[in-house]
Amino acid sequence: MYDPLHDSCPGPQQQHHLTTPAGTIRCAKVIIASNGYSAQNLHPSVQGRTLPVLSSVVVTRPLTPIELATIKLTSQRLVMDTRALKYYFRLLPDQRLLFGGRGAITGKDADKPRYREHLLAALADTFSCLRGIQAEYFWSGWVSVALDDYPRIYSPSPGVFTSMGYCGAGVTFTQLAGQRVAQLAMGAELPALPFYQSALPRFPFARFRRLGQRLYYYVHR
Known part of the structure; x- marks a missing residue:
């Protein structure tokens, strides 16, 4: 669970507090790599950006x-x-x-x-x-x-790095994504590809995504 009240000032020394049933972890960098299993309120920077x-x-x-x-x-x-x-x-x-x-x-x-x-x-x-x-x-x-069916590896917020939005085609891509998100977290420059140079787009009216999904399934089936 992400707790915004425990973030210090932005920058290299920013601290994130991750609360678990066993305790709290304090760290300067967080990698979100849970893809479809990410809680919708996990972190505000990725909320509403995947379904x-x-x-x-x-x-x-x-x-x-x-x-x-x-x-x-x-x-x-x-x-x-x-x-x-x-x-x-x-x-x-x-x-x-x-x-x-x-x-x-x-x-x-x-x-x-x-x-x-x-x-x-x-x-x-x-x-x-x-x-x-x-x-x-x-x-x-x-x-x-992802809204545009395109996975991303990027930093949505200072000290936060993510690899998400595989759309069901991530078995092969994630083998490289793990390496790339680690490089990004360590400050390395990634190749000039759209995977790494743009953010996940936010779903319009994100709170109604499930309704939109039902309509989409109805039409395309």
Whole structure:
């Protein structure tokens, strides 16, 4: 938890106080790298600048040789389509098919069966030979969506550094982002790329983001 009342004067000696159940940490620099799991009131400099969105995944039983030959997936690389609300899939090493897409709006609804069934229906539409196949595994997790679908690594406030807004495509990017945000915190100059030279834009009417998300899902589904 960020406590603005404990900030001293801006500058190199500014102190941040992070309050945890086990105690308080005092430091001159803070890195926010929790992406979709960041609390909305974590720090005022990033508040209202990302939207946590649930991404859900189903994993099938191992596919038979005939099913594998029919769907013609031979690579284990991730594939995604070009829809506004994308589906993505990957053949796993044990020949199971992982298939994912956007899930529930709120965390309390994440495990409801209808979201698993929605993904299975989309899987069947993508691979008609797998119609009727069931999910042996189903889970959801939060991704952080930026208003312009573009991740950032920057300093939103003195002594605060962040890497956020991956929009569900951060598995590869974060391997570099960890290095870059550390360099930034140590005062290094980052490459002249938009990732590092601009701030996350603030959502207009940020308090109504969930309503906007519901409307967006309704239109694009």
